[in-house]
Amino acid sequence: MKRRNGFPGRLARALAPSFLPVMVLLAAVAVAGEGDAPPKDFRSWAHSKSTVVADKANPLHGFHNQYANEAALATLRKGGEYKDGAIFVDSVNAVEEKNGIYVPGPKVKTLVMIRDRKAETTGGWVFQAFDPAGKPMKIDPVKNCFECHLGGAKESGFVFHKYAE
Amino acid sequence: MKRRNGFPGRLARALAPSFLPVMVLLAAVAVAGEGDAPPKDFRSWAHSKSTVVADKANPLHGFHNQYANEAALATLRKGGEYKDGAIFVDSVNAVEEKNGIYVPGPKVKTLVMIRDRKAETTGGWVFQAFDPAGKPMKIDPVKNCFECHLGGAKESGFVFHKYAE
Numbered sequence: 001m002k003r004r005n006g007f008p009g010r011l012a013r014a015l016a017p018s019f020l021p022v023m024v025l026l027a028a029v030a031v032a033g034e035g036d037a038p039p040k041d042f043r044s045w046a047h048s049k050s051t052v053v054a055d056k057a058n059p060l061h062g063f064h065n066q067y068a069n070e071a072a073l074a075t076l077r078k079g080g081e082y083k084d085g086a087i088f089v090d091s092v093n094a095v096e097e098k099n100g101i102y103v104p105g106p107k108v109k110t111l112v113m114i115r116d117r118k119a120e121t122t123g124g125w126v127f128q129a130f131d132p133a134g135k136p137m138k139i140d141p142v143k144n145c146f147e148c149h150l151g152g153a154k155e156s157g158f159v160f161h162k163y164a165e
Numbered sequence: 166m167k168r169r170n171g172f173p174g175r176l177a178r179a180l181a182p183s184f185l186p187v188m189v190l191l192a193a194v195a196v197a198g199e200g201d202a203p204p205k206d207f208r209s210w211a212h213s214k215s216t217v218v219a220d221k222a223n224p225l226h227g228f229h230n231q232y233a234n235e236a237a238l239a240t241l242r243k244g245g246e247y248k249d250g251a252i253f254v255d256s257v258n259a260v261e262e263k264n265g266i267y268v269p270g271p272k273v274k275t276l277v278m279i280r281d282r283k284a285e286t287t288g289g290w291v292f293q294a295f296d297p298a299g300k301p302m303k304i305d306p307v308k309n310c311f312e313c314h315l316g317g318a319k320e321s322g323f324v325f326h327k328y329a330e
Contacts, residue, residue: 051266053265065212101223102219103214107330
C-alpha cells in the first residue's frame with residue numbers, strides 16, 4: 001500500500017504513551033465522522049414515497065422525496081423489526097406551485113434515519129440533518145425528531161411513511 | 166429445454182408455406198407484445214422526479230412519480246440524444262390532500278416512454294399506458310401523447326421533466 005503523507009509513521013509515533021491524549025481525540029473524531037455527510041448514493045436507492053407539505057405553517061413544509069436502502073426497503077414492505085444498517089433518506093426541496101401543479105424547487109435539506117439499536121434514547125435510530133451543501137445541521141435528535149416519531153409511528157418501528165405502490 | 170404445450174411442433178408446422186398467413190399474424194402479435202405490461206422492475210430504477218397535478222380539470226391530474234432506467238438517466242442528467250432502449254416510467258396515483266399535505270392515493274395508471282428511433286411518427290419514442298392491474302390501456306400515441314410532448318419538450322428530446330436534484 002502506498003504511504004500517504006507519512007501517516008503510518010505519525011501513527012507509530014502516536015502509539016507512544018506520551019501521545020495517548022491525541023489518540024483519544026482521534027478516536028472521538030472518527031465516531032462523530034459517521035454523520036459527516038448524507039449517504040453519497042441515496043438517489044440510486046429505491047424511492048419509497050413522496051409527500052408534499054404545502055402548508056408553510058407546518059414545520060415539515062417542503063417537497064419530500066424519500067428513499068430506502070435495501071435493508072430498510074425489505075422491512076418497510078414486509079414488516080418486522082428494522083435491522084442495524086437500515087437507512088431512510090428524506091430529501092427535502094422547496095415547494096413550487098403554479099396552476100395547481102406542485103414541483104420540487106431548490107434543495108432545502110437532507111434528513112437521514114440510520115437504524116442502530118445502540119441509539120437507545122432515540123428508539124434505536126440515529127437522526128441526522130444536512131444542509132444543501134451536505135454539511136451537518138445542528139439538531140436535537142430527541143426534541144427535533146424522535147419525540148414526534150415516538151408519538152405518531154411507534155407501531156411501525158418509528159417510521160412514518162408507508163411504501164407507495 | 167422442456168417442451169411446453171407442443172409449441173415447437175406447432176411452430177415447425179407453421180413454417181410450411183401453407184401456414185404463411187399465420188406466421189405473419191404471429192409476427193405482428195410479437196411486436197405488439199412489447200407493450201404487454203409495464204417494465205417489471207421500474208420501482209427499483211432511479212427516481213428522477215415527482216410532480217403533483219392537484220387541479221382536477223387538468224388532463225394530467227394525478228400524483229406523478231417518475232423513474233428512469235440507466236440509459237435514460239444518463240442522458241436526462243448529462244444531455245445529448247437519448248439512445249434506443251432508454252425508458253421513462255411515470256407512475257400515476259390519485260392525489261389525496263389533508264391540511265395542505267399531498268400524498269399518493271391508490272394507483273391510477275402507469276405511463277411508459279421507450280426510446281426507439283424507428284417510431285418516426287412519435288418523435289422516436291414508443292408511448293404506452295397501463296391500468297393499475299398492468300393491462301394495456303387503449304391510447305392514440307400521437308394525439309394523446311406525442312402532440313403535447315412535441316409542443317412543449319422538443320428542445321429536450323420530447324422529455325418534459327428535469328432531474329430533480
